[in-house]
Amino acid sequence: MLLQRLAGYAEENVTTPPFHREGEFLWRLDLFTDGRETRLTGLREPDGKRRGQRRVTPAVTRTSGVAPQMGADDVRYVFGWGDDTTEPARVADCHARFVALIREWSGSEPDDAAAVRLVRFYQDETMPARPDGVGAKDGVLIAVDDELVIHRPSLMRFWAAEVARRKGGTTPQAGLCLVCGETRPLVDSMPSTIAKHLVPGASNDAALVSVNKRVFGYGLTKNLEHTPICFDCANAVGSGLTGLLGSRHAVNLPGQDSRMVWWVVGAAEPDVLSGFATGPDPDQVNVLLARLRSGELARARELAESVASDERFCSLTVGGNASRIMVRDWIDMPLPTVLLHLAHWYRDMLMVTWAHDEPVPFGLWQLVLATGRWERRSGEKGRYTEIGSKNGRRREHVQRDLLARALRGYPLPPSVLHHVLHRIASDGRIDAPRAALVRLALCDPREKESRVSAGLDENHTDTAYLYGRVFAHLEKIQYKAHGPDVNTTYGDRFMTSAIGNPVPAVLAGRKLATAWLSKIRRNPETRNAEWSLRSTLDTLINKINPADPLPGFLPPHRQAQFVLGYHQQRADDARRARDHQKKTATESDDED
């Protein structure tokens, strides 16, 4: 159904004429029928950069052979001008074939004045003077009497017939089309490819359907002899995929090995899907979660799957393999099913932060960003290494793993948790997006309830979780004693080792805490806080069950508990501090 869906998308959303494609053009050749002089004009932007006009022109896939396009092509074909990188004989052949194609067009449409004028130009007139800086592959648009010839209806008719001749194989055939199910003329090879900048990993413009080696074809045959696809569908599949990959529905983060596109069939686009990649709206997420808790989403999913609902969610994830597109994932499922999976994603990903009272959802890119290296900068705020940079140390498939969790409801692979823990230990940085990733990894989307809470869980008795909380509290005591200007904090010194085995780090911290607490007690400004800090530390320590000692080195899921305990304790402390400030401010206002 993939090709059917792409063709359906093209039918509804793409307005590009058949067998046309967008390209960049740096030159324009103007011809006139009223005696004005022929003119060659540069279209490059005045800022000096190599940017011309982007135009949708007649074009089909051109591989290694000489194959002119119609009405607009590069300098080799239009003028026969080569450069240092081109072979003169080949350039001459390109030009001769382009001129021959123009003559054929004029021959088939003798009443078209533009075609006649163009033939006369090639037959009787000299070429314009070659400007400086012309490259052999610069695009050239051709206009007659100020109208681009690519817009001539006769040219479009001729071009459709020409494509059928080129892409129909040596013996053009008609038969049942796999995509539309109708009996129509069939292509021998796909008429269009997808631009390589739209397909991560592709080294050339890439094709979704192609049998270019005998070993892959039925009965050791090449091309689409046993894969019947008609011209209309072949064109629609190409233009639909190009339209989708370049649309706002494409999710592609630099440095990742795939690009995901999604679209909705038969229904309006749910708002909650729109901010999924960039930044979800908490209100929309809350509405979705309310529908999850009421059981409405589960019931809708069940009904939609049993009756094959027409409201479908489609998602295609592609990567490049040289000049071929590989399908990394293909989803075609009822819309309510995807919404249910998305609700499970948000349910398990919400996380408290240092700045908000309520747990917040994160966009896909924020999570992918948090899997990279954290750069500390002296005198400035730290930041994550940009997505796509080589020293970011991100796994190139993390986007795909997260998408599978969000849309398909697959659990995150253990490699994601392992990677995030490794990054936390290396960078010494635990923040809300990383904690959200850890929580996602610990929760199974198939379970009815989330196994891990989004905020501080006072009743959670896991020893690693409690050690995380104690560690965070020790850090807090140090900050209270010394202020924020400590060169190397307790956390800086012990975080890396504490994630693997928190016991020695906490023992060392408790010894250090004695001095920190006495300093707090001696300072008149902080004296009142000492008792509270000490008592909280004792309470947390007393919660640790001595009958459940930690092993020498924690396995990943227990390291994750430590990370969550640490983050959630800090977020809770920040919330309490905000509450205290608000309360103090209100009381002082009342006194005034």
Add this chain to the structure above:
Amino acid sequence: MWGPGALFTRPELKVERVSYPVMTPTAAIGVLESIFWKPEFSWVPVAIDVLAPITQFTQRRNESIDIVSVSEALAGRTVDTAEHRTQRHSVCLKDVCYRIYAHVELRGHATNPAAAYRGQFRRRVERGQCFHQPYLGTREFSAYFGPVDERDPISTSMDLGVMLHGVHHDKAGVRFSWFDARLEAGRMLIPRVGKVTELAEA
């Protein structure tokens, strides 16, 4: 029948392969014939029940694009995998389980009634006998088989697109027949004959 993986390749995506979500009729015939077949009859599948949820996994692996003809092989040439290595990606099915409904259709020279062949088939299934290990779409994915149980199919319904119905070899060459496949409450019905359009010059 069941297996840990399957790949029923869609003809339009057969190089970087993508599987149909459900077993195809031709794959079902292949499985039945690997268990029991005689020249006196042919298998005609009529329905396939999907008994396990449809889930996917992907794999990428090295393949060879070298082909050695019989005459070349007899002359001693072997497949040079190192020189002709290429990587291909596949979207496969995971943990599949199907129930196949099929008729025994006798050919002209058959000497026994269809019930005799059905009986032989059932006895072979009960004993776990097969001519060669059946597979689910491609030989990498071995299939296991057993007597029919009464499990309900999954509740999913969906259109599957145009699916290969059969391959017909005749003097003019290879022809294919197709049908509009649909999964209805976990069951895919297979028409008696597929749509065949003679290829004609366009």
